[in-house]
Amino acid sequence: MPRMSEERVADAPPDPDLPDPESALVLLAQQGDETAFARLMDRHLDRVWTLVWRVLRHREDTEDVVQEAFLSAWRALPGFRREARFSTWLQTIAVSRALNHRARGAERVRRASSPFAPSGDPALERAGTFPAGAPALPEPADDRPAASPLRLLESAELRARLALCLEKLPAAWRAVLALREGGDAQSYGEIAATLGLALGTVRSRLARARLSLRDCVEGES
Amino acid sequence: MKPGERPNHPVELLSASIDGEIRPAEAAALEAHLEGCAECRGLREDFRKLGGTISEETHPAAPADLRERILAGLTSRTTTLPVPFWKQAMPLAAAASLLMAVLLWLGRPDRLPPLRAPEPLPAPTANAPAEAERGLSKEGRTAAASSADGQREAPAPPLPAPLVSRVPTDRGAGKRAEKRSDEAGRRMESRFASGSATPVSPAPAMVGGNAAPAATDAAVPAPGAMPPAPAKETAGPHAFDRQNEGADSKKASGPEAEKEAELQRLRALGYIGSEGSAAESAAAGSAAGAEARERLQASPARTGLAGQIPEPAATMQVATPQSPGLFAPPYTVRLVADRRMLVQSGPYACTAWVDDADGRRIAAALQESERVRPPSPPPAAAEADAPATVIPATPEAREVILRLVRVSYRRALESRCGPLPN
Numbered sequence: 001m002p003r004m005s006e007e008r009v010a011d012a013p014p015d016p017d018l019p020d021p022e023s024a025l026v027l028l029a030q031q032g033d034e035t036a037f038a039r040l041m042d043r044h045l046d047r048v049w050t051l052v053w054r055v056l057r058h059r060e061d062t063e064d065v066v067q068e069a070f071l072s073a074w075r076a077l078p079g080f081r082r083e084a085r086f087s088t089w090l091q092t093i094a095v096s097r098a099l100n101h102r103a104r105g106a107e108r109v110r111r112a113s114s115p116f117a118p119s120g121d122p123a124l125e126r127a128g129t130f131p132a133g134a135p136a137l138p139e140p141a142d143d144r145p146a147a148s149p150l151r152l153l154e155s156a157e158l159r160a161r162l163a164l165c166l167e168k169l170p171a172a173w174r175a176v177l178a179l180r181e182g183g184d185a186q187s188y189g190e191i192a193a194t195l196g197l198a199l200g201t202v203r204s205r206l207a208r209a210r211l212s213l214r215d216c217v218e219g220e221s
Numbered sequence: 222m223k224p225g226e227r228p229n230h231p232v233e234l235l236s237a238s239i240d241g242e243i244r245p246a247e248a249a250a251l252e253a254h255l256e257g258c259a260e261c262r263g264l265r266e267d268f269r270k271l272g273g274t275i276s277e278e279t280h281p282a283a284p285a286d287l288r289e290r291i292l293a294g295l296t297s298r299t300t301t302l303p304v305p306f307w308k309q310a311m312p313l314a315a316a317a318s319l320l321m322a323v324l325l326w327l328g329r330p331d332r333l334p335p336l337r338a339p340e341p342l343p344a345p346t347a348n349a350p351a352e353a354e355r356g357l358s359k360e361g362r363t364a365a366a367s368s369a370d371g372q373r374e375a376p377a378p379p380l381p382a383p384l385v386s387r388v389p390t391d392r393g394a395g396k397r398a399e400k401r402s403d404e405a406g407r408r409m410e411s412r413f414a415s416g417s418a419t420p421v422s423p424a425p426a427m428v429g430g431n432a433a434p435a436a437t438d439a440a441v442p443a444p445g446a447m448p449p450a451p452a453k454e455t456a457g458p459h460a461f462d463r464q465n466e467g468a469d470s471k472k473a474s475g476p477e478a479e480k481e482a483e484l485q486r487l488r489a490l491g492y493i494g495s496e497g498s499a500a501e502s503a504a505a506g507s508a509a510g511a512e513a514r515e516r517l518q519a520s521p522a523r524t525g526l527a528g529q530i531p532e533p534a535a536t537m538q539v540a541t542p543q544s545p546g547l548f549a550p551p552y553t554v555r556l557v558a559d560r561r562m563l564v565q566s567g568p569y570a571c572t573a574w575v576d577d578a579d580g581r582r583i584a585a586a587l588q589e590s591e592r593v594r595p596p597s598p599p600p601a602a603a604e605a606d607a608p609a610t611v612i613p614a615t616p617e618a619r620e621v622i623l624r625l626v627r628v629s630y631r632r633a634l635e636s637r638c639g640p641l642p643n
Binding site for chain 1: 226227232233235236237240242263264266267268270271272274275276278280281282283284287288290291292294295296578581582585586588589590593615616617618621624
């Protein structure tokens with residue numbers, strides 16, 4: 001990579017008048033400029049890492065997938081038509097890679113089982129996220145009190161339970177949650193564009209994920 | 222009731238409401254339901270608390286070497302915008318046809334007289350051998366030899382004396398000469414094939430029987446040298462000009478307009494109209510050409526040939542070329558004819574050949590900067606001497622330009638025009 005070995009020039013001062021300096025980087029990277037791609041990666045690596053980790057919740061898998069995602073983006077860049085934002089396009093690749101990785105057999109064996117019953121969502125069932133023999137949570141009483149214990153949990157305890165429950169959540173649900181709750185708070189439309197889903201699917205999947213998570217955390221208490 | 226299910230409660234609306242993704246009618250219905258449903262009110266609070274906890278969740282940081290690992294995995298991907306095969310082949314075919322026509326004309330057996338009377342040859346100049354070496358291919362040299370040695374039954378166009386004198390007399394010399402001419406032929410063909418209008422062609426001198434006295438190395442126009450006659454526009458615009466039409470859209474179209482624009486650029490750069498005798502021009506051109514050829518042979522890929530602008534000091538009036546410039550402080554960079562970039566900074570001005578990839582980079586940077594900050598239209602009153610458009614570079618474009626000027630082409634620029642201003 002001859003370009004990378006060359007000395008880097010000093011960063012230009014930021015210009016507030018420029019609406020999207022990233023588009024120039026994208027254009028250059030599309031033409032094979034590895035330095036420009038490196039700059040793009042500097043901008044997006046942390047965000048993609050966080051997103052993939054939130055979907056996979058496994059450090060080594062996340063490393064593999066993030067690396068795959070960026071290399072895949074580099075190869076696919078000439079075909080990127082800049083109709084969507086680069087970040088959206090990159091996240092689409094990353095989530096897609098993460099879900100494919102999650103669906104692999106070895107990964108399924110390694111993972112903890114999910115306590116959740118199949119939801120009727122065909123995409124989730126195809127992904128094989130509901131292995132047989134999953135230990136079911138205790139059936140809650142029908143006369144569940146309106147005041148949930150979840151709100152009474154200390155934050156440390158809540159985080160610990162939440163981490164366990166997120167592990168058990170289907171990866172496709174985690175992907176929706178990660179895009180919505182992961183700090184970026186993407187709109188449903190953006191999530192739908194990133195994941196290639198219908199808007200209604202995003203909405204229902206988020207609701208299911210939240211309810212399942214809530215019940216899981218409460219059930220562990 | 223199973224976990225994850227609330228068949229009698231509007232869970233989806235609850236979830237959407239905390240994200241603000243709910244229609245007004247739905248919101249009204251939800252509020253009406255919430256008034257009488259404590260469980261749903263509790264759910265909504267729980268969803269909010271869970272969301273806050275998820276967003277604050279910590280996670281392991283990316284390994285420090287992940288970035289480098291990814292970069293190490295990037296395979297070289299040279300992207301060229303798709304150009305139809307016939308468009309790629311046409312310049313080469315045109316060049317080959319022209320060459321073949323010249324060779325057939327030179328080597329024809331019947332020695333037909335020329336269609337028009339041959340003009341008297343000027344005295345051989347110092348650069349004529351270099352021109353012959355550059356222009357003649359192997360076949361051309363053979364044809365020239367046979368023409369010189371053959372029977373002159375009919376008046377044939379006289380060959381320039383240096384050509385005759387360079388006919389190899391021994392076997393080794395012949396091989397060396399063939400090697401040189403092959404290299405020259407390849408260079409010429411590659412220029413035609415790449416669409417360059419660089420006027421390095423033996424055709425005008427040979428066909429007309431008139432060795433142009435100021436045929437300097439066209440890539441390195443010398444101070445005071447006559448402008449090289451623009452070659453025929455058989456090759457068409459250069460590849461990256463075609464591919465980045467938006468970047469160079471100010472350029473006039475058509476062979477005549479391009480020729481005029483080229484002359485204007487050369488004039489603006491001081492290539493035309495300087496004082497000095499023809500002999501000085503020719504000598505300087507020959508010296509510059511020889512130097513440039515040496516450099517080209519030493520490092521043909523990257524070094525590039527730089528056209529020196531004489532006296533790069535305040536004494537020289539550098540008129541601004543018409544092509545749009547990219548202002549990447551402290552430099553203004555333009556793409557000018559023959560795949561060269563012109564770098565200006567105060568009184569400093571210098572050109573260097575850039576390869577296709579870097580030409581595309583400059584064009585892309587220009588295009589992007591123009592898109593972000595379109596230049597104001599030049600005043601209609603002064604068309605001929607209108608100040609050339611200068612577009613401020615975006616930060617990213619500036620970085621590209623600085624890297625090209627200060628790193629990639631520093632050597633080429635400084636070897637011709639002295640130290641690069643920083």
